[in-house]
Amino acid sequence: MVNQSRAGRLDVRKTYKLYINGEFPRSESGRSYVARDSEGEVLARVARASRKDLREAVRAARTAEEKWAAKSGYNRGQILYRIAEMMEDRGAVFAEQLGDGGLTPARARAEVSAAVDRMVWYAGWADKFSQIYGNLNPVAGPFFNISAPEPTGVVGIIAPETPALLGLVSRLAPVIVTGNTAVVVSSESQPLPAITFSEVLESSDVPPGVINILTGFPAELAPWLADHMDVNAVDLAGAVPEVGLRVRQGAVHNVKRLVGTDGYTDLQSPYLIAAFTETKTVWHPKGL
C-alpha cells in the first residue's frame, strides 16, 4: 500500500546512510536499526555499520590524511569556518532532531548555537596552534632547536551519546583542525544529528575521507577500531566503561594514543587540540 499525505503527494522519505569517503553508502552488510525519539516513537531506520564499513572508512581517512595535513592552517581554518556556516544554515533541522531527542525547543536551539560557535572557535585555532605549541628551545650548544606539533594521523572517535550534536562537534573539531583525519562512530541512541552533520560536511569543501561518520553500535564497532593497526589514536569520550576497556586492550598492538578518558563530552580547550598532535623536534646548526 502506498502512503499518501493529506496534500495528495507521495511521501518522499529519506534513507539515512553512512558517510564514507565523501559518499553516502548504505552499510555493506545491508543492516539497519531503528532510531526512536525520547518517547519511544520510531523516527527512522538508520544504517548499522559493520566492521567492513569501518575498514573502508579507515582506508578513506588514511588516503585523505596526507593532503589534508599538507594544507595550510589558514586553509583548514577556512574550511572549518565553512562547516560552521553550513551548520547555521541547517540549524532548524538540527534543532528539530535534538528536540526529538528530548530537549525543549529553547534548549535544542541553544545546543545548535553552541555547536556552531564551537566550530568557529576551533576554526580560529587552525593557523595559531603551531605558534602556541611550537617552540624555539634553549639548548646548550651552537644549534637552533625547534619543536613543532604535527597531526597524529587517523583518529577514531567514539562520539558521546549526549549531547548528540554538541558532543560530536566538540570531539571532532579539535581532531581535524591540525590535519588529522577522523572516523566517527556516532551516538547510538540519537544518530540523526550526526547524519545531518555529514550532509553539512558534504557541502562544506571538506575533502572526501577527512571526516567519515558511521552510525551503528559502538559496542560492535569499537573493538575493530581499537584493533586496527592503521588507526593512530582513539577518542573515548563517548565510550561506556566496557567499551573503553576493550579499546584500551586493543590499542596496545600499535600503541594508539588514547584521549577522552576523563569523560568530558563537551569540553572546549586548546589542550584537546594538543592531545592529537605529535611533537617533532629539529636540530639545526647555528652560525654557518
Added chain:
Amino acid sequence: MALAVAPDRAALLPERITNASLAGFLRSVPSTDEVGVEERVASLSTRSIKKDSKSEALRLAVRMMDLTTLEGKDTPGKVAQMSAKAVRPDPTDPSVPSVAAVCVYPAMVPYALEAVAGSSVKVASVATYFPSGQLDTKLKVTETSRVVEMGAHEIDMVIDRGAFLSGEYFRVFDEIRRVREVCGDQAHLKVILETGELGSYDQVRRASMLAMAAGADFIKTSTGKVQPAATLPVTLVMLEAIRDFYLATGVQVGMKPAGGIRTSKDAIRYLVVLNETLGSAWMTPDWFRFGASTLLNDVLMQIRWLKTGRYQSADYFTKD
C-alpha cells in the same frame, strides 16, 4: 628460408614459414567473443573465497610472484634490498614462503644474483631493448646472450609491437626464435606481448599463438610501462590461447600477467580465472607468475590480518 622450430611446436605451423604463411596461420586463429570474455571474468570475479582457501591462495600468490623493479633510478642497493625481501618477504613470519623470482634490468642482474644466492629465488631480467623493443634483431640477440652469460635464470623479452601491428609477422616470429635459441637450456623465456598496445582481443590471441609457436616458455601481458597493463579479460584470452596451443601440440606454456595487479583481491581473482580455464596443472609457480611490486605488501598484510584478526597498516611493512 628454413627455420628451426622445436618440432613439437611446429605442429600448428605452415610447412614453409614465410610472412605470408604466418599471416595465413594467424588468420586461422579463432576470433574472440569480447562480450562473452568480459561476462565470464565478471562472473568469476564475484566468486566468494572462504578463509582457509584464501589463506592458501595468498601463500600461493606469494610463491608465484616475480617481484619487480624496472626503474631508471634502480641501484645495486635498491636491488639488494628488494632481493632480500624476495627471499624472506615477512621477517616476522617464517611461514610466508619466498617469492618465485626477482625481475630487474640487465645491469642489475649480477647484484640480484648475489643477493638471492643460496635461496630458491630466481633472477629474471628483461631484455631485447625493454620496454619498446625498437631495435634491430641482431643487437637484441646480443643483449640477450649477454644477460644469459651473466647468469640470469629467466629472460623477459618484449615483442616488436610496431612490426606485429604492421603485419611483419615473420620478423616478430624470427626474433622470438633467435632469442629462444640463445636462452638455450639455461634460461626460461617469457615473451611480453604488451597487450595494451595491441588494440583488440583478437590481436592478443594471435600474438599469443605466434609467440608460443616461436618458442615462448611463458607469455606475459605487459611491460608495466603502458596503460592498460594486465587486465582479467586479456588474461583470460591469453589463457584460452594457451589451452588451444596445449590441445593442438601437447606443449604446456606458462602465463604471467604483469602490471596493475595491486591488491590481494585482484590476485585471487586471477587465480580463480586460471583454475577455471587451465585447471590445477597450471596452479604452480612453474606455470603461472604475477609480475608485481606493490602487490606483495598487500598480500603480506592480508596474511597477517588472517592470522591476527586485526586490520593491518602499511606503516608496519617495509617499503620496496
